[in-house]
Amino acid sequence: MPARDTYHNQVRKALINDGWTITHDPLRLEVGTKDVYIDLGAERLIAAEKAERKIAVEIKSFIGQSDVQDLKEAAGQYVIYDGVLEELEPERKLYLAVRQDVYQDLFAEPLGQIAVRKSGMRLVVFDSEKEAILRWIP
Amino acid sequence: MPARDTYHNQVRKALINDGWTITHDPLRLEVGTKDVYIDLGAERLIAAEKAERKIAVEIKSFIGQSDVQDLKEAAGQYVIYDGVLEELEPERKLYLAVRQDVYQDLFAEPLGQIAVRKSGMRLVVFDSEKEAILRWIP
Numbered sequence: 681m682p683a684r685d686t687y688h689n690q691v692r693k694a695l696i697n698d699g700w701t702i703t704h705d706p707l708r709l710e711v712g713t714k715d716v717y718i719d720l721g722a723e724r725l726i727a728a729e730k731a732e733r734k735i736a737v738e739i740k741s742f743i744g745q746s747d748v749q750d751l752k753e754a755a756g757q758y759v760i761y762d763g764v765l766e767e768l769e770p771e772r773k774l775y776l777a778v779r780q781d782v783y784q785d786l787f788a789e790p791l792g793q794i795a796v797r798k799s800g801m802r803l804v805v806f807d808s809e810k811e812a813i814l815r816w817i818p
Numbered sequence: 819m820p821a822r823d824t825y826h827n828q829v830r831k832a833l834i835n836d837g838w839t840i841t842h843d844p845l846r847l848e849v850g851t852k853d854v855y856i857d858l859g860a861e862r863l864i865a866a867e868k869a870e871r872k873i874a875v876e877i878k879s880f881i882g883q884s885d886v887q888d889l890k891e892a893a894g895q896y897v898i899y900d901g902v903l904e905e906l907e908p909e910r911k912l913y914l915a916v917r918q919d920v921y922q923d924l925f926a927e928p929l930g931q932i933a934v935r936k937s938g939m940r941l942v943v944f945d946s947e948k949e950a951i952l953r954w955i956p
Binding site for chain 1 (some may be wrong): 850
């Protein structure tokens with residue numbers, strides 16, 4: 681199983697392959713006396729909208745001992761980062777990047793569905809071997 | 819700084835001192851193929867309502883290296899457990915138990931407020947020395 685940094689680089693490359701420009705690695709946000717760091721910030725010109733779309737992407741490797749524990753951490757990061765972005769950069773949308781097998785195994789499970797519904801999570805599913813983006817949900 | 823289990827016992831006693839009966843320690847909930855465990859389940863007869871009120875209480879010690887990391891874990895546990903209870907025991911309300919100093923230092927901060935707002939967290943603040951419940955929020 682590749683280490684955390686491997687997935688970071690794969691998602692970075694998959695976003696570039698998908699036409700995104702990486703603008704922050706990581707994206708640092710200051711909230712009161714605390715700093716939070718989201719893995720990547722990216723932008724892409726959407727021709728049809730004649731507008732720049734901005735995203736922040738947090739990469740979860742799900743390589744911990746317990747997938748339930750990993751899911752709790754992912755949900756917690758998501759709700760807090762999403763709240764921080766709403767206040768500081770409301771035009772930037774947050775996505776959690778997960779591998780295809782993690783999406784199929786864990787996010788298709790009832791507990792994964794609960795985590796997505798309750799945290800309002802947006803997902804971007806990537807193929808780690810092909811370094812390709814497969815799906816944006818929603 | 820006392821260990822995690824110390825706070826568990828203090829909250830347990832504080833709830834009993836507040837008139838609650840501990841019914842589960844821990845409260846186990848089965849979701850699909852996964853199990854989740856919430857620290858305590860408790861009940862109390864509310865005379866005015868002539869009804870039994872049921873709660874689940876997750877105790878967060880906030881004794882980790884990073885309070886931002888602790889806050890993410892607390893928010894993640896909260897949203898997932900809250901979603902599980904909504905499906906399996908909708909009459910049981912979830913509370914996160916935190917010490918008074920953690921409440922004042924971290925939850926009064928902008929990042930703590932974001933975590934509470936985005937996760938819909940209910941808090942029960944306890945005095946660890948007096949083993950007493952101080953506030954239910956909301």
